[in-house]
Amino acid sequence: MRIVVCAKEVLDPDAVNTYAVAGRLEIGEDGRSITQAAIPRLMNAYDEQAIEAALRIRDAGVDCTIHVVSAGADQADVLKQGAAMGADEIASITVDASSLDHHGAARLLATYVEHVGGADLVLCGRQASDDDQGVVPALMGEALDMPVVTIARAVEVTSGAVRVTRVTPDAEEIVEADLPAIVTISNELGQPRYPTTAGRIAARRKQATALSPEDLGLSSDDLQPRAVLTKQFVPSVQGNCEFLTGETPAQLAASLIERLRADQVLP
Amino acid sequence: MTVVACTFGAPAASGETEELLTVARKLSASRETALRWLVAGPAPRPQLEELATAYGITTIDHIDDPELEAVAPDASVEALAQYCASRPPATLLLSQTFDTRLVAPRLAGRLNATVMMNALDLEVAGDALLVTASAYGGDTRAVYELPGDRPHVIAIMPNATTPEPPPDAAAGAAPVIEDVAVDLSAVEERIRLVERNAEEGPRLEDAQIIVSGGRGLGSAGNFALVEELAEALGGLAAASRPIVDDGWADSARQIGLTGKIARPALYIAAGISGASQHMAGCAAAKTIVAINSDPDAPIFRYARYGVVGDCVELLGELTRALR
Ligand SMILES: Cc1cc2nc3c(=O)[nH]c(=O)nc-3n(C[C@H](O)[C@H](O)[C@H](O)COP(=O)(O)OP(=O)(O)OC[C@H]3O[C@@H](n4cnc5c(N)ncnc54)[C@H](O)[C@@H]3O)c2cc1C
Ligand SMILES: Nc1ncnc2c1ncn2[C@@H]1O[C@H](COP(=O)(O)O)[C@@H](O)[C@H]1O
Numbered sequence: 277m278r279i280v281v282c283a284k285e286v287l288d289p290d291a292v293n294t295y296a297v298a299g300r301l302e303i304g305e306d307g308r309s310i311t312q313a314a315i316p317r318l319m320n321a322y323d324e325q326a327i328e329a330a331l332r333i334r335d336a337g338v339d340c341t342i343h344v345v346s347a348g349a350d351q352a353d354v355l356k357q358g359a360a361m362g363a364d365e366i367a368s369i370t371v372d373a374s375s376l377d378h379h380g381a382a383r384l385l386a387t388y389v390e391h392v393g394g395a396d397l398v399l400c401g402r403q404a405s406d407d408d409q410g411v412v413p414a415l416m417g418e419a420l421d422m423p424v425v426t427i428a429r430a431v432e433v434t435s436g437a438v439r440v441t442r443v444t445p446d447a448e449e450i451v452e453a454d455l456p457a458i459v460t461i462s463n464e465l466g467q468p469r470y471p472t473t474a475g476r477i478a479a480r481r482k483q484a485t486a487l488s489p490e491d492l493g494l495s496s497d498d499l500q501p502r503a504v505l506t507k508q509f510v511p512s513v514q515g516n517c518e519f520l521t522g523e524t525p526a527q528l529a530a531s532l533i534e535r536l537r538a539d540q541v542l543p
Numbered sequence: 544m545t546v547v548a549c550t551f552g553a554p555a556a557s558g559e560t561e562e563l564l565t566v567a568r569k570l571s572a573s574r575e576t577a578l579r580w581l582v583a584g585p586a587p588r589p590q591l592e593e594l595a596t597a598y599g600i601t602t603i604d605h606i607d608d609p610e611l612e613a614v615a616p617d618a619s620v621e622a623l624a625q626y627c628a629s630r631p632p633a634t635l636l637l638s639q640t641f642d643t644r645l646v647a648p649r650l651a652g653r654l655n656a657t658v659m660m661n662a663l664d665l666e667v668a669g670d671a672l673l674v675t676a677s678a679y680g681g682d683t684r685a686v687y688e689l690p691g692d693r694p695h696v697i698a699i700m701p702n703a704t705t706p707e708p709p710p711d712a713a714a715g716a717a718p719v720i721e722d723v724a725v726d727l728s729a730v731e732e733r734i735r736l737v738e739r740n741a742e743e744g745p746r747l748e749d750a751q752i753i754v755s756g757g758r759g760l761g762s763a764g765n766f767a768l769v770e771e772l773a774e775a776l777g778g779l780a781a782a783s784r785p786i787v788d789d790g791w792a793d794s795a796r797q798i799g800l801t802g803k804i805a806r807p808a809l810y811i812a813a814g815i816s817g818a819s820q821h822m823a824g825c826a827a828a829k830t831i832v833a834i835n836s837d838p839d840a841p842i843f844r845y846a847r848y849g850v851v852g853d854c855v856e857l858l859g860e861l862t863r864a865l866r
Contacts, residue, residue: 296682297841411648418652423733450738502657507686515844529860541830
């Protein structure tokens with residue numbers, strides 16, 4: 277069977293957080309993109325876990341070919357990492373990332389799936405940590421007429437079906453869907469494996485399939501963004517913290533409780 | 544072309560419906576278009592009427608179909624798609640929940656509409672709509688322009704809007720409820736439930752007091768200190784993501800962007816740095832208390848009271864003092 281994993285490159289969210297908190301996040305002259313060269317670009321962490329989920333399916337003895345596909349301007353690093361982790365096929369779809377919206381990304385990725393002859397299972401991250409939208413897998417689901425199971429912590433493939441363990445707001449549940457299906461992976465899946473030296477060497481030799489939208493039969497009209505990012509800014513946080521003082525932890529605790537009672541937050 | 548606010552089943556106690564109706568009413572007013580409230584699934588009509596009256600909504604479309612009683616993504620998408628085919632909205636708004644995170648983009652895909660999640664604010668700009676959405680876990684706000692040449696499906700972030708009934712609404716007339724029939728006979732849910740272990744007890748989303756622990760607790764065993772203080776306060780224990788990932792706390796306890804979104808009266812954060820992705824789940828708390836050994840920890844920017852110190856010691860002292 278064929279498993280396609282969709283992996284996006286994003287700015288390191290921890291670095292963005294650090295700069296934002298320090299009030300030093302730079303937005304470029306266009307007023308909408310983060311331009312800081314010091315912020316590394318990484319594979320979206322949930323997508324790394326999606327690759328891990330695919331590898332665990334293979335480890336469980338399922339005969340499968342794992343593709344990792346990424347759409348964007350320069351996907352070489354993301355794909356190399358996918359190959360080093362153990363992907364059989366890697367493919368880049370080269371587009372100008374700044375004018376690609378979620379609808380365009382979903383269109384490209386769904387068309388890629390058709391282009392390779394379909395997939396039994398498509399694995400995505402639950403959301404990309406740059407825009408947090410989490411809509412591309414569902415849009416692909418509609419385009420490919422596949423069910424979409426979200427927020428998986430474990431994925432198992434049994435004869436013709438996928439079994440997903442997931443945490444919903446009020447339960448932990450196991451659900452099943454017939455293949456082909458799309459599953460989005462959450463952090464509860466656990467740590468993705470670290471590429472081995474052998475994997476890294478093999479990855480260096482692996483050629484990525486380079487595709488353009490035209491190769492997939494898509495025109496610029498098909499990819500015309502429907503949601504255009506016009507502006508990005510760091511929201512201000514109004515701090516008014518009163519720091520409590522005390523000689524000992526017991527005094528600090530007493531002074532905190534006193535404040536909370538005075539504010540009627542505690543009875 | 545109308546604005547439609549869409550909810551599922553009985554309005555939740557946590558106030559999302561009130562927030563949604565507030566956003567929807569403002570949008571329809573600035574667009575000068577009609578506003579309809581679409582309720583999918585069985586719901587008590589007196590409660591719907593009361594809310595609609597308070598929020599100045601004159602028309603409720605009710606799909607009172609038992610197929611929509613339980614959460615069913617395929618049936619929900621099909622029902623909403625049929626509704627939109629018969630009464631095409633310019634904008635359909637939903638509250639962002641676990642279920643609408645899937646239903647909204649699938650509906651948009653089905654309708655060939657534009658979808659936007661994490662919306663905090665909407666502004667009309669000619670034919671287009673400007674949507675301010677949270678990005679980078681809350682570190683930034685992204686403003687997207689959605690051209691008006693196709694419908695929009697937009698999910699509103701919970702806890703980001705103050706419910707605001709219009710001042711004169713309560714005196715208004717009772718709303719008209721229209722029954723909307725959909726045909727779901729051809730729908731077969733593609734996701735089958737095999738096993739479900741419902742979480743017992745009260746929900747973090749409804750808690751008035753939450754004590755939450757992070758990596759600063761230092762070890763798995765110290766999570767018990769968080770639970771003890773929560774119990775002493777009559778509240779619930781919660782956690783940041785890293786300690787959930789490390790197994791110190793159950794994943795149902797996770798607060799944040801990818802966990803639970805809570806709005807307690809009191810949120811005590813012990814050994815939590817205050818990353819935006821964590822604050823996305825608790826920044827709406829009325830009073831935040833931060834206990835952190837680092838005086839520069841970002842959490843103090845959100846806190847009303849701060850204690851610089853060892854949270855392990857302080858949690859124990861607080862529990863002792865309250866008992
Ligand atoms: C896409 C995405 C989604 C995410 N979703 C979530 C989410 O839903 N929820 C979430 O929580 N995180 C989420 N995160 C992770 C988030 O970015 C932070 O990494 C995380 O919240 C940090 O957890 P922490 O504060 O417990 O740990 P740390 O950041 O390691 O902070 C530990 C804090 O404890 C303090 N400390 C250390 N020792 C002591 C002591 N003895 N006493 C008192 N204080 C002490 C330190 O000064 C520090 O401030 C997400 C990240 C991404 C990229
Ligand atoms: N440009 C892209 N290339 C490859 N995969 C993507 C791309 N954009 C989104 N995805 C996939 O869709 C998931 C959700 O993305 P998003 O809807 O942007 O939050 C990601 O975790 C990826 O698995």
